[in-house]
Amino acid sequence: MLKVPEHQVAGHKAKKGLLGPLVDDSGKFYKPLQNNDARGSTELSFYTTLAVTPAIRRFFPDFYGTAVVPASDGSGPHPHLILEDLVSPYAKPSVMDVKIGSRTWNADDSEEYIAKCMKKDRETSSLPLGFRISGVKDSISSWEPSRTFLQKLSAEGVALLLRKFVSSFNAEDSDRDCDFAAEVFGSVLERLVELKAWFEVQTVYHFYSCSVLVVYEKEKGKAKPVVKLVDFAHVVPGNGVIDHNFLGGLCSFINFLKDILQPLHH
Amino acid sequence: MLKVPEHQVAGHKAKKGLLGPLVDDSGKFYKPLQNNDARGSTELSFYTTLAVTPAIRRFFPDFYGTAVVPASDGSGPHPHLILEDLVSPYAKPSVMDVKIGSRTWNADDSEEYIAKCMKKDRETSSLPLGFRISGVKDSISSWEPSRTFLQKLSAEGVALLLRKFVSSFNAEDSDRDCDFAAEVFGSVLERLVELKAWFEVQTVYHFYSCSVLVVYEKEKGKAKPVVKLVDFAHVVPGNGVIDHNFLGGLCSFINFLKDILQPLHH
Numbered sequence: 191m192l193k194v195p196e197h198q199v200a201g202h203k204a205k206k207g208l209l210g211p212l213v214d215d216s217g218k219f220y221k222p223l224q225n226n227d228a229r230g231s232t233e234l235s236f237y238t239t240l241a242v243t244p245a246i247r248r249f250f251p252d253f254y255g256t257a258v259v260p261a262s263d264g265s266g267p268h269p270h271l272i273l274e275d276l277v278s279p280y281a282k283p284s285v286m287d288v289k290i291g292s293r294t295w296n297a298d299d300s301e302e303y304i305a306k307c308m309k310k311d312r313e314t315s316s317l318p319l320g321f322r323i324s325g326v327k328d329s330i331s332s333w334e335p336s337r338t339f340l341q342k343l344s345a346e347g348v349a350l351l352l353r354k355f356v357s358s359f360n361a362e363d364s365d366r367d368c369d370f371a372a373e374v375f376g377s378v379l380e381r382l383v384e385l386k387a388w389f390e391v392q393t394v395y396h397f398y399s400c401s402v403l404v405v406y407e408k409e410k411g412k413a414k415p416v417v418k419l420v421d422f423a424h425v426v427p428g429n430g431v432i433d434h435n436f437l438g439g440l441c442s443f444i445n446f447l448k449d450i451l452q453p454l455h456h
Numbered sequence: 457m458l459k460v461p462e463h464q465v466a467g468h469k470a471k472k473g474l475l476g477p478l479v480d481d482s483g484k485f486y487k488p489l490q491n492n493d494a495r496g497s498t499e500l501s502f503y504t505t506l507a508v509t510p511a512i513r514r515f516f517p518d519f520y521g522t523a524v525v526p527a528s529d530g531s532g533p534h535p536h537l538i539l540e541d542l543v544s545p546y547a548k549p550s551v552m553d554v555k556i557g558s559r560t561w562n563a564d565d566s567e568e569y570i571a572k573c574m575k576k577d578r579e580t581s582s583l584p585l586g587f588r589i590s591g592v593k594d595s596i597s598s599w600e601p602s603r604t605f606l607q608k609l610s611a612e613g614v615a616l617l618l619r620k621f622v623s624s625f626n627a628e629d630s631d632r633d634c635d636f637a638a639e640v641f642g643s644v645l646e647r648l649v650e651l652k653a654w655f656e657v658q659t660v661y662h663f664y665s666c667s668v669l670v671v672y673e674k675e676k677g678k679a680k681p682v683v684k685l686v687d688f689a690h691v692v693p694g695n696g697v698i699d700h701n702f703l704g705g706l707c708s709f710i711n712f713l714k715d716i717l718q719p720l721h722h
Contacts, residue, residue: 292559292700297583317563320700345696390707430611432711434558434586438704441656445698 191215192259197277199325200287200337200401201421204262212262212270217278219251220259220270229423234271236395236422246388249381249419251276276418277405282329286355286404287420290439292320294399296426307399314341315348319446320439323348324401326355330408352450358408368450373413374406375447381417382444389437396433398424402443457481458525463543465591466553466603466667467687470528478528478536483544485517486525486536495689500537502661502688512654515647515685517542542684543671548595552621552670553686556705558586560665562692573665580607581614586705589614590667592621596674618716624674634716639679640672641713647683648710655703662699664690668709 192212194204204210212220223230237253252274261268277283294316295307314322322341327334335351343351350366356374357366382402400422406415458478460470468488470476478486489496503519518540527534543549560582561573580588588607593600601617609617619632622640648668666688672681 297578312563319697349696391711393711430615430715431585432708434704434708437707438700441703442698442700445657445659449696 192220192262194262195219195275195277197280197283197285197327197329199285199327199334200289201324207263209261209263209265209268212259213275213278217275218254219273219275220257221273222261223256223269223271224423230269230271232425233421233423236425237271237273242388242392245384249385249417251418251420276403276416276420280329280405280407282407282409283405284328284330284355284408286326287324288321288402288404288443289316289324290321290400290402290443291398291435292317292439293435294424296396296398296424298426310341315343315345316341316439319345319348320442323351326351328355328408348446349449352446356450369410370406370408370413371450374404374415375451377415378404378417379444379447379451382440382447385417385419386437386440386444389433389440391432393428393430393432396426396428396431397422397436398426400425400436402440458486458528460528461485461541461543463546463549463551463593463595465551465593465600466555467590473529475527475529475531475534478525479541479544483541484520485539485541486523487539488527489522489535489537490689496535496537498691499687499689502691503537503539508654511650515651515683517684517686542669542682542686546595546671546673548673548675549671550594550596550621550674552592553590554587554668554670554709555582555590556587556666556668556709557664557701558583558705559701560690562662562664562690564692581609581611582607582705585611585614586708589617592617594621594674614712615715618712622716635676636672636674636679637716640670640681641717643681644670644683645710645713645717648706648713651683651685652703652706652710655699655706657698659694659696659698662692662694662697663688663702664692666691666702668706 192214195211195213202210204212209222211222223234234256240250254272256269257272258267258269260266277285292311294311295304311317316322323343324341325337326340353366353368356368356370358369359367401420403418403420404415406413458480461477461479464477468476470478475488477488489500500522506516520538522535523538524533524535526532543551558577560577561570577583582588589609590607591603592606619634622634622636623632624635625633667686669684669686670681672679
């Protein structure tokens with residue numbers, strides 16, 4: 191009983207003729223293994239060899255192996271990673287995908303891929319802000335801005351968007367109430383500060399084009415968010431050097447959250 | 457009584473026919489104001505408008521205004537910044553210049569300048585490590601590796617070079633004694649952790665192509681280093697965003713120092 195995910199905000203989407211992820215009713219997320227390049231095998235080997243402490247393991251989706259299932263594009267059986275469906279516990283999830291790092295490529299990539307990524311990093315907020323919002327959605331109000339709009343936001347635009355993500359009043363042009371800021375971003379901040387401490391010392395992995403995914407239920411008292419890292423198709427060995435690209439972008443994103451939370455404490 | 461600095465390890469050097477910095481006998485450093493582009497005025501306005509707390513101000517050289525003095529290249533009177541000569545208190549200084557950041561350019565630079573910087577960032581350790589060693593010198597042993605050699609070092613090469621910088625035994629192929637590691641890098645680390653705390657919150661300046669300069673006297677009991685930021689010709693406004701490029705590189709450099717200090721504590 192595989193179906194197209196209802197709340198996917200970033201990445202390739204399954205459509206007629208397009209290969210994309212699928213979900214089942216038991217909370218599993220089936221991600222197609224790309225077989226046209228190394229990306230699929232990179233992500234598979236990342237999950238199969240991931241060796242971190244239990245506290246850090248919580249930042250990653252659960253992994254249940256691989257399976258050959260009918261592809262979303264109707265092309266027949268195709269190998270998929272079986273992952274935890276992070277939005278499945280939520281009735282009406284609010285979801286945000288934030289791609290971390292001012293640079294989404296690394297030195298070992300092909301010149302063609304580097305040029306493509308560099309162009310996008312410069313056209314979006316990645317270069318100036320150290321991250322870009324790849325997707326966002328509020329299942330209650332059906333608010334789901336286009337990816338192009340999101341990725342190119344200025345610092346002011348990102349701040350407004352983040353405030354809207356944690357507001358209950360979603361009329362386009364009004365002030366944000368930020369009703370959920372303390373509960374949601376307070377908790378996200380705690381998790382990200384923990385993640386930052388790990389990135390300050392870990393030299394095993396460099397995460398290019400990887401995202402922080404935030405999911406929460408926009409309902410008072412139930413809004414504790416989940417914070418996970420997703421997308422490991424471009425993880426490379428750190429070889430004794432910290433991931434300064436991810437760390438810098440993460441610190442920048444943390445600073446945006448702090449800016450929203452700080453006025454609440456006055 | 458202006459003369460060519462004896463211990464300059466990076467930047468344009470004054471030579472016959474070349475414009476470079478000069479020093480006097482009173483501890484002042486005269487840096488030519490570039491008049492062929494915006495760099496000189498950028499650095500001048502940085503020093504004249506710098507508004508930070510006294511604790512952070514200590515990371516920057518003292519600034520004494522400008523003066524028109526005879527240029528080092530013999531072309532006659534030329535405007536210079538008058539700065540603190542950071543090595544003047546030292547009899548036989550050991551000096552290291554570390555250019556921080558994986559990227560030495562910003563989005564407002566010309567395409568030509570961006571291409572030039574990007575090429576160099578990729579050819580040197582800037583891209584993989586988040587910093588490159590621009591120059592190093594030990595005035596006792598006259599050890600002064602070439603800049604090209606330094607800038608292209610691998611992670612292992614940088615670690616070895618840093619160990620050599622704090623060793624008293626400087627024979628090229630022997631083990632490093634790291635006799636000065638605890639005294640010098642212990643103190644550098646303290647200062648850089650303080651600097652990092654500032655970079656985690658300051659959104660006023662983005663420092664491209666800026667260096668951390670470390671100077672100390674290789675003599676037991678007198679080896680307390682000075683740690684300063686230098687070169688502000690490419691500082692741009694932060695506009696509410698932290699300098700994630702500098703911060704990431706700084707964290708990477710800090711991690712290299714920690715790796716050298718940690719075994720000493722066992």
